[in-house]
Amino acid sequence: MYGLSRCRLREREEEVVHIVWIVYTFAQDVTTVGMVTGNTKAEAFYSMKELLKETGGYAIIDGGLATELERHGADLNDPLWSAKCLLTSPHLIHTVHLDYLEAGADIISSASYQATIQGFEAKGYSIEKSESLLRKSVEIACEARNTYYDKCKDDNNKILKKRPILVAASVGSYGAFLADGSEYSGIYGDLITLETLKDFHRRRVQVLAESGADIIAFETIPNKLEAQAFAELLDEGVVKIPGWFSFNSKDGVNVVSGDSIKECISIAETCEKVVAVGINCTPPRFIEGLVLEIAKVTSKPILVYPNSGERYDPERKEWVENTGVGNEDFVSYVEKWMDAGVSLLGGCCRTTPTTIRAIHKRLVSRRSLFSSSSSSSHH
Numbered sequence: 001m002y003g004l005s006r007c008r009l010r011e012r013e014e015e016v017v018h019i020v021w022i023v024y025t026f027a028q029d030v031t032t033v034g035m036v037t038g039n040t041k042a043e044a045f046y047s048m049k050e051l052l053k054e055t056g057g058y059a060i061i062d063g064g065l066a067t068e069l070e071r072h073g074a075d076l077n078d079p080l081w082s083a084k085c086l087l088t089s090p091h092l093i094h095t096v097h098l099d100y101l102e103a104g105a106d107i108i109s110s111a112s113y114q115a116t117i118q119g120f121e122a123k124g125y126s127i128e129k130s131e132s133l134l135r136k137s138v139e140i141a142c143e144a145r146n147t148y149y150d151k152c153k154d155d156n157n158k159i160l161k162k163r164p165i166l167v168a169a170s171v172g173s174y175g176a177f178l179a180d181g182s183e184y185s186g187i188y189g190d191l192i193t194l195e196t197l198k199d200f201h202r203r204r205v206q207v208l209a210e211s212g213a214d215i216i217a218f219e220t221i222p223n224k225l226e227a228q229a230f231a232e233l234l235d236e237g238v239v240k241i242p243g244w245f246s247f248n249s250k251d252g253v254n255v256v257s258g259d260s261i262k263e264c265i266s267i268a269e270t271c272e273k274v275v276a277v278g279i280n281c282t283p284p285r286f287i288e289g290l291v292l293e294i295a296k297v298t299s300k301p302i303l304v305y306p307n308s309g310e311r312y313d314p315e316r317k318e319w320v321e322n323t324g325v326g327n328e329d330f331v332s333y334v335e336k337w338m339d340a341g342v343s344l345l346g347g348c349c350r351t352t353p354t355t356i357r358a359i360h361k362r363l364v365s366r367r368s369l370f371s372s373s374s375s376s377s378h379h
């Protein structure tokens with residue numbers, strides 16, 4: 001039984017030197033098991049690598065947030081979507097994060113997908129309030145992790161295990177802010193340039209990164225241009241934590257804009273601070289083929305968190321046409337995805353803690369297989 005915490009000492013004069021301490025706590029004892037000294041590159045790689053090592057090579061990302069918030073009674077009919085709950089019902093967000101941790105998720109994503117300074121401002125909030133709402137999204141996830149750790153202590157049935165948990169700060173695309181479905185078309189028009197996108201995201205990403213998140217989840221990236229913008233923001237040193245890049249596809253071949261998935265992944269590949277790449281919010285039936293293409297151009301861990309297979313109608317602002325991919329079918333893909341090279345699995349829209357619990361069940365056997373053939377020490 002252990003917990004994970006990190007202290008970082010950095011920035012001595014001009015030289016950026018980072019020291020990352022990974023501390024595992026055994027009951028009352030504290031044992032330092034790892035220390036890495038280096039620049040931000042080393043730090044960025046360290047935490048994702050460490051998580052994957054501790055989880056036997058396969059880690060679990062949580063499932064859909066909005067779906068669950070609605071199930072708990074939240075009304076998300078708003079351009080801010082799940083971010084609306086930051087204002088109206090933060091306790092529900094906390095509950096959903098906790099549900100996912102108890103279902104076996106190793107990574108939980110903050111309710112900031114559609115939370116942008118510009119979006120809050122359009123609702124009449126000041127910049128200060130907007131930034132505090134962004135921070136709040138990450139803080140709620142961190143609090144849920146603490147609540148989970150507390151519950152581990154009191155769990156007499158020993159089902160809950162104290163383990164490393166990463167908090168990912170979710171960053172949706174510019175199209176998600178527009179709330180007109182353009183994150184599913186990737187068509188932003190000629191007026192939107194690389195610089196426009198960087199300026200749009202810069203402060204938001206910075207605030208999220210400084211709120212205690214372990215990683216930034218750049219998600220549902222619909223085109224090459226926005227991937228380039230995120231990569232340049234990371235390279236600028238705007239944030240000190242790593243990120244992952246996740247694209248979406250509606251044809252199983254390209255990303256939604258029609259840009260080549262390989263070209264999109266190649267942009268992430270050249271960015272040292274990107275520690276995982278993959279696909280989200282895409283029907284399960286398209287995932288395997290996309291992963292096989294991605295594997296050709298990346299050396300980074302591959303992640304997938306597909307949607308349930310239903311289709312989002314941007315005009316009706318709802319999910320339609322259930323193609324019959326229920327939890328059972330979704331989970332039947334898991335082995336195939338891992339065989340294709342996936343290391344991080346979870347769910348996006350319309351997936352639930354039941355989906356994550358089922359993925360966890362599949363992974364447990366795979367993990368034990370991995371650890372029995374590995375010489376790495378595991379507590």
Ligand SMILES: [Zn+2]
Nearest residue numbers: 281307348349
């Ligand atoms: Zn989704």
